[in-house]
Amino acid sequence: MLLQGRELQSVRGERVLFSNINLDVASGQLWQIEGPNGAGKSSLLRILAGLLPAQQGDVLFQGEEIQQCRERYYHDLLFIGHKSGIKPELTAIENLEFYAAVEGHEFSTPPYELLAQVGLVGLEDIPAQRLSAGQQRRIALARLWFSQTRLWILDEPFTALDVDGIAMLHDRFQVHLAQGGAIILTSHQDLQSMSYPVNRLQLRYQH
């Protein structure tokens, strides 16, 4: 079991977002967290990524508490949240070079091929802030193409992407799952028609 959530509870202010959430993510699985706005989908992802402490419950990576094996866990985790982590002053290539290098992966030549794969041809030398929201999203998601982490946690990865972008992402997911990776994501998209099995976790809005 790659990642486990045990009886997770999150409280924001006075309101219980969710409680008693159990989640077992094995390699090769894709989990879709569903629920209305404000149900705590992002909070759940941030708890699983260790960015937010859970009020109750534990998150286990390969059977070990994530705070205990922090470096091993983050060595194997790629998290892309609402905010993409792309520096707007830097170009796509400079941004990706940083994220590749901190994973121990140096590009010997500028990764033009990678940018072509995610549909950013000709935009290599433009600072990210001058690109559209969808294009910036594509830069952040391009990390998925070279990342060697097994677990991906993606908060609304399809946001701002066009039809081609969404299809491209589905293809990438399929390859990752076939290689034994695991994905946890939130999305309002219907993923049931995809060629890979989708596990769903439903969060309800609690008053």
Added chain:
Amino acid sequence: MSKPTPNTRKPVASGQIFRQIIRRDLRVAMRQRSDLLNPLIFLLIVITLFPLGVGPGPDILGRIAAGVIWVSALLSAMLGLERIFRDDFRDGALEQLMLLPVAVEFSVLAKIIVHWLLTAVPVLVITPLLALLLNLPIQAWGVLWLTLLIGTPILSAAGAIGVALTVSLNKGGALLSLLLLPLLVPLLIFATAAVEATLAGVSPAGPLALIGAFSVLSVTLAPFAVKAGLRVSVN
């Protein structure tokens, strides 16, 4: 695409990540040079206003020069301080920083070093000019420069703590100065004491050693406090 089983992937050396953070942040800073220049220009303007305000009598200026330079340096440091984490907080790079497979303290130390390089080094470069403008007797220039050299890391380290605590607030700026300036009063006192000692012909070693001790203490301990502050802020 083939890839090795991630389990057997070698962990990335902390030093490598440290270097990459410094490299990226310097690059980002070079793209927003005006942000770097503003505090420096502010400092220069304040210093040139003083002779106009208190009169150009060389003895008065010389006596207050060290204090004026240090107070102005403190205030100008407050101007650009938020930059340490504000932009990273907004674009999500801060979250990613917390998710790197190294201790957060380590990444934070890299941020503090970059901030020092970008804000303190330019001040150190123009210090002789500031000393000249305020007619500081030349035998005290070296000591003034030394106080700035060993005192400015305290600004970056303590500043990082303050920014880590206030970065998620919308109007953190004023709160930040309120939080930090009282903490920096000892630094100001010892720095000007060192220069005054030199001018009086006494050894400045005592105050300098104290500033050095503060400096070592704040740079080594600040990353732990910053980590705790950021934990709260990224929530």
